Amino acid sequence: MIPATFEYVRPTTVEEAAQILRNAAGDDVKLLAGGQSLLPLLRLRLAYPAALIDIGRIDELRGVRDEPDHVYIAAMTTHDEVVKSAVVQEQCPLVALATAQVADPAVRHRGTFGGSMAHADPAGDLPAVALALDMTFVVLSADGTREIPAAEFFVDYLETALEPGEILLGAKVPKLGPGWGFHYEKFHRTAQAWAIVGVAAAVKRDNGTISEGRIALTNMGTVPVRAFAAERRLPGVPITNGYGELREAVSVAAEGTDPPTDLHGRPDYRRHLAVVLTERAVRQAAV
Ligand SMILES: Cc1cc2nc3c(=O)[nH]c(=O)nc-3n(C[C@H](O)[C@H](O)[C@H](O)COP(=O)(O)OP(=O)(O)OC[C@H]3O[C@@H](n4cnc5c(N)ncnc54)[C@H](O)[C@@H]3O)c2cc1C
Numbered sequence: 075m076i077p078a079t080f081e082y083v084r085p086t087t088v089e090e091a092a093q094i095l096r097n098a099a100g101d102d103v104k105l106l107a108g109g110q111s112l113l114p115l116l117r118l119r120l121a122y123p124a125a126l127i128d129i130g131r132i133d134e135l136r137g138v139r140d141e142p143d144h145v146y147i148a149a150m151t152t153h154d155e156v157v158k159s160a161v162v163q164e165q166c167p168l169v170a171l172a173t174a175q176v177a178d179p180a181v182r183h184r185g186t187f188g189g190s191m192a193h194a195d196p197a198g199d200l201p202a203v204a205l206a207l208d209m210t211f212v213v214l215s216a217d218g219t220r221e222i223p224a225a226e227f228f229v230d231y232l233e234t235a236l237e238p239g240e241i242l243l244g245a246k247v248p249k250l251g252p253g254w255g256f257h258y259e260k261f262h263r264t265a266q267a268w269a270i271v272g273v274a275a276a277v278k279r280d281n282g283t284i285s286e287g288r289i290a291l292t293n294m295g296t297v298p299v300r301a302f303a304a305e306r307r308l309p310g311v312p313i314t315n316g317y318g319e320l321r322e323a324v325s326v327a328a329e330g331t332d333p334p335t336d337l338h339g340r341p342d343y344r345r346h347l348a349v350v351l352t353e354r355a356v357r358q359a360a361v
Pocket residue numbers: 104105106107108109110111112113149150175176177178181184185186187188189190192193195197198199200236240241242243266267268269
């Protein structure tokens with residue numbers, strides 16, 4: 075289908091984009107990042123904004139910065155740039171591991187880190203990573219910048235804590251330091267498909283046991299979910315070949331989730347997958 079008619083503007087600075095957004099208050103205006111989620115919605119006429127603000131030419135919204143206690147990933151950094159960033163690979167490898175599993179190379183060259191977070195698709199791979207790593211989102215609002223912890227950012231299906239007129243500038247990814255291992259386990263039909271269920275795991279190892287773990291689940295509800303019940307059971311689990319204690323610890327991984335029913339599975343199937351994939355993710359992260 076052909077999208078409904080819309081105005082198109084392409085600012086070159088964040089301030090210009092913010093001004094256009096402010097002037098358009100009340101009108102249905104959308105930011106256009108990589109277009110990989112928004113353009114299909116337009117073509118299907120599931121969205122028909124009066125205007126699109128293309129932020130693709132704003133240089134200050136691109137890039138990765140290595141700061142003393144965090145890595146800053148700017149919103150318009152493409153998935154491909156994130157995967158290839160040496161800073162991301164070294165300082166926050168979970169982001170690189172998960173982003174490498176987003177869609178296919180064509181989508182990764184256009185789609186952006188910030189677009190994935192702002193779109194907040196529960197089947198998207200990066201929101202769960204944001205939760206597992208306790209990222210902080212940096213947002214430009216009418217009164218200046220404000221910060222939103224990942225735990226408060228994803229509000230509902232395709233809905234975030236971003237207010238109308240706000241622009242996601244980027245995210246701070248805390249550096250977790252030595253001893254941590256990471257893995258993103260994704261169960262999908264084909265190599266480039268969306269997750270039926272995904273698991274982001276960060277595990278701290280200490281003298282042959284797990285001393286701390288963080289687990290977040292993709293597509294187990296309308297928003298990504300932290301598997302706190304399983305996390306609480308991880309400290310003290312030995313990292314051995316048998317892993318009987320690990321299996322026992324992660325058996326509660328799906329507790330508190332509300333997975334969807336769709337063509338790819340019912341909630342009980344997804345809960346089963348969440349447990350199996352959590353065991354795999356933690357095991358991989360711990361070695
Ligand atoms: C075939 C296909 C397969 C895919 N498979 C996967 C997959 O397996 N895993 C996965 O995680 N994703 C997948 N995606 C989605 C992809 O990751 C997109 O990149 C992502 O969902 C949206 O990013 P974008 O830059 O294209 O944003 P856009 O589509 O341009 O925008 C999405 C939404 O976010 C808003 N927005 C964008 N940037 C900002 C900002 N800076 N501030 C405020 N609001 C903003 C827009 O207004 C819009 O509402 C797939 C997409 C396609 C087309």
